[in-house]
Amino acid sequence: MSGLAGVRFWRETKSRYNLTGNRCGVCGTVFFPPRPVCTRCHRESIGRMEEHKLKGTGEVLTWTFVHEPRPGFEIQVPYILAMVRLDEGPALLAQMVDCGPGEVRIGTRVHSVFRKIGEEGKSGVIYYGYKFVPD
Amino acid sequence: MRDVMVVGTGITPFGELWEHSLRDLGIRAGMEAIRDAGITSSDIDALFVGNMAAGRLIDQTHIGALIADFAGLAGRNLPTVTIEGADASGAAALHHAYLSVASGLHDCVVVGGAEKMTDLPDPEVTEITATALDQQWESFFGATLFSMYAMMARRHMHEFGTTREQLARVAVKNHRNGALNPAAQFRRPVRPESVLEAAEVADPLGMLDCAPISDGAAAVVLCSAERARRLPGPQVRIAASAQAGDTLSLSSRRSLVGFDATSVAMERALKLAGRSRKEVDFAEVHDVTTISEIMAIEDLGFVKKGAGGPATASGMTAPGGELPVNTSGGLKARGHPLGATGIAQIIELVLQLQGKAEERQVPEARVGLAHNVGGCGATAFVHILEVA
């Protein structure tokens, strides 16, 4: 079971390692995570969604300091989770690192870094991806 | 579509019921509902069960078939189905049971909700409730269900000046209500200071801002209006059963301070019922966290967006207020066995509309509303019930 879960996480590595989203070739809307169909153009966009690498810069829309984690995140507790609005338009959820809760505010400018995300207890598989730090 | 009535109710206590299995709980609630309706099991045309996560919580799927079997109904080859819409599974099951009777396919059905959560340690339950979020893009990065609501709370505070004390007022009110409900998990009042000082879950939310982990089951019997006239039990009409959806992930939403799914489901429900908000006498809303209730009364349109905190502090939603909310104690104090919650809300409506809510009775209750949310707002149901 855990081996298959590993495959499931590996499948998304391109987006998680490089913040790769996509862009609708019809209306230009940028999506993260990448979507198979544009939410505005629907079927018109099929086959016209283009890969789009995001700059990884944006600002904090809201955040929380998590004290009760899910399994795999125990050693990181407490950790900051933030909703970040990327400069290209889409918002995403990520951890904030290299800062304390006093350094994060709604509106704080941030940029992405590549870090360990968590590990799966049973298999010991470690997952990597993006986190954010204040500018 | 024909009129559909709730003619019987049954509910188990909610809480840590280590001596009872999921099947025991489901059967107990279902049998009580059948007895209350004054029918026999041979009158039942179908069974609908709302359940979110038994596949992970107790390694059991196929809950509808399981409960029908151990209720002794398998010999009748009764049709059963289990319906999942995260922690709105109960309302989802009710919606589809309602449609089956309204359409004329069935005349009399049982719809239950059940969940057995306490067989697993708390962190695993936290992981399982987070499966209602986007697993690949939210939970993977450390999100829990309560952390999503915590982020909404912070944004709500930022945009509208909602205070930590106003959030605490929701918990204080619902615990006071729960103390009067014999089926509630927590039957003791809490002080505002206790809410503010409780262990942190996800800042700004603490343990007493969040619904507990619970076991429990609830069931109702639905009949066509024609059939109901010959029965001795409750005669409460389902005036509206409405649903709306939204993006699964919170980050893709238009707003971080409310649920569009709730607003749209409410508009659809009012239209179906042919009623206005002013006619609603009381409501059970999805207070999975304290901020959830504040956002719910805004999204349902009982107060304007941003006014939920001050309205709660003013006593508007307390017993005797303009719109009593969560007289049962809500998810917070009655308990929140995921799939059972949507049906437990309906049972509180039926009791109030029949004048059988005892110490927590809303005077002259004629129209009640139930609001059940899945996960962090990708699914919302609004049901309106009225005295027939």
Ligand SMILES: [Zn+2]
């Ligand atoms: Zn487009």
